[in-house]
Amino acid sequence: MKKFLNKPENFVDEMVEGILAAHPDQLAIVENDLRCIVKAGEKKKGKVGLATGGGSGHLPLFLGYVGQGMLDGCSVGGVFQSPSSEQMLNVTKAIDAGAGVLYIYGNYGGDILNFDMAAEMAEMEDIKVLSFAAADDVASASRGEEGKRRGVAGIFFVYKVAGAKADELAPIEEVKRVAEKAAANVRTMGVALTPCIIPEVGKPGFTIGDDEMEIGMGIHGEPGIHRGKLKSADEVTDTMMSAILEDLPYERNDQVAVLINGLGATPKEEMYIVYRRMDQILKEKGISVFHVYVGEFATSMEMTGFSISLIKLDDELKQLIARPARTPFFEQVQLSV
């Protein structure tokens, strides 16, 4: 295991300590618990609180989206493990500013269970909570079974849209509505070339041949839909784009935003070679592009691979995506619309 770490069992806590030390004006903890992260500074009275949570090992997911114009709090699990419902509750209580708290998280069993429990406990403390599980990975279940899909990088768009709406002091039902609308319009597919190693496990979660790729693999190494010889960047992109475009479907005259997300070890050079082909395909299909994000938005530590996400935009979604945001991991000025 070739990683820069001290004791594997301290991996998550030391990571959080480093993040807090680096960005003390932006992030803080509550209940003296390194696994309960909130936005630093005063709460804005009457603003819906936005919380997420999930396993570690996916930076910037999940805590990296706590900040201005995005989320208010995040509970932090062990590597690839759900945080506890108590941690979620502590974050909830800390960020509630009288307008309720919306949970937005990825569609995984452990997270659903714990967020549901946290919501029940919060309601008993008179905090209104609504929940929403993002499920954008088209490789993880077929059409008609969208509710079984895993949440992956496309949740970035859900955070962005909900964060901008909450900043308008919109009521919680409205914030949830735009989050659901964003999620309904986003589709993602990934491809992996190498596994990653959970520090406390010390060896890869799966093996893959030196000349192989796996299309559709999840961000915890969940099986994909096709394992085979590594093809060219254009061929891989064609396969993934076909699956995504047909799924919603995305059609002529649609406008989209694009996210090419590195899983950890894939260089930006290669991601832009992928975008080159995506751009050709989108032009052929008559689909216009509002904005392109390229970088690491939802990783699997040192996994080699990337995912593509598209979100179909109407005017409302476009305006919300265009808003400025600032977290320690993501900065955006107001985009022109």
Place this chain on the structure above:
Amino acid sequence: MKKFLNKPENFVDEMVEGILAAHPDQLAIVENDLRCIVKAGEKKKGKVGLATGGGSGHLPLFLGYVGQGMLDGCSVGGVFQSPSSEQMLNVTKAIDAGAGVLYIYGNYGGDILNFDMAAEMAEMEDIKVLSFAAADDVASASRGEEGKRRGVAGIFFVYKVAGAKADELAPIEEVKRVAEKAAANVRTMGVALTPCIIPEVGKPGFTIGDDEMEIGMGIHGEPGIHRGKLKSADEVTDTMMSAILEDLPYERNDQVAVLINGLGATPKEEMYIVYRRMDQILKEKGISVFHVYVGEFATSMEMTGFSISLIKLDDELKQLIARPARTPFFEQVQLSV
């Protein structure tokens, strides 16, 4: 070679095509040459033009720093190869707005030769050119021989400071003065765990044992100062910080900005574990931290490793670093000072 690419010989051109397609409002080319990148839009009359250039394979270096508040143009070489003097000249002519052009590049033989030739050719066309080679890697030559050092991630600070100064419409001598001041105050050291592969070569440039690290390795795989068993994150950080702190030296009551730069495959989780230790050391030494940058700023494609840079700040440098900037690869709002 496990990479997402088409023909290896098209790696750089296809990457640039993808970047231009993704960010058409921010970047453009001149002379119809994919290796000559300039900031999109109108030139600001009387502003010093800032140009850089260098080999590909280091994104965001070099072209990723072309944008608002940073650089005006960049010539793009093959992977780990200098661009040509003609390409540098074409960029120079395109970005000159009557106030001259300052070249800021890394201290490598090929780049120096070509930038010097480009400067001579530009002077013959009545464009005033000044040049500056950044040389921040303390592992690459000892104290007293700073001029022999390689330029690595610390050049980010030089770009940031010079970009902010040029935006004030300062004369070229003033822009060069602050660039030199930034460079004189920045020190960097890196460590690598795995090599990277140049696409057209198809195999790693060096080998390193499964349990080994190399401290001081350059961003093209140049030899470092120590190869040995991989140590803990804290021990590695201690070694690197000692070398950096003693070099300038950085002393009690200094204020610094910090850059932890991933070389490609090292996850942000690990970089923050490194920052945790850096923060402890800086506190012990009585050195205060103005701002911390963590991410990929100067990579070696898929190399595993990271570098640490410190820049000692006076009020002028701090004000310039704090200014907003926006490129496709780097966004920063105005920092509070």
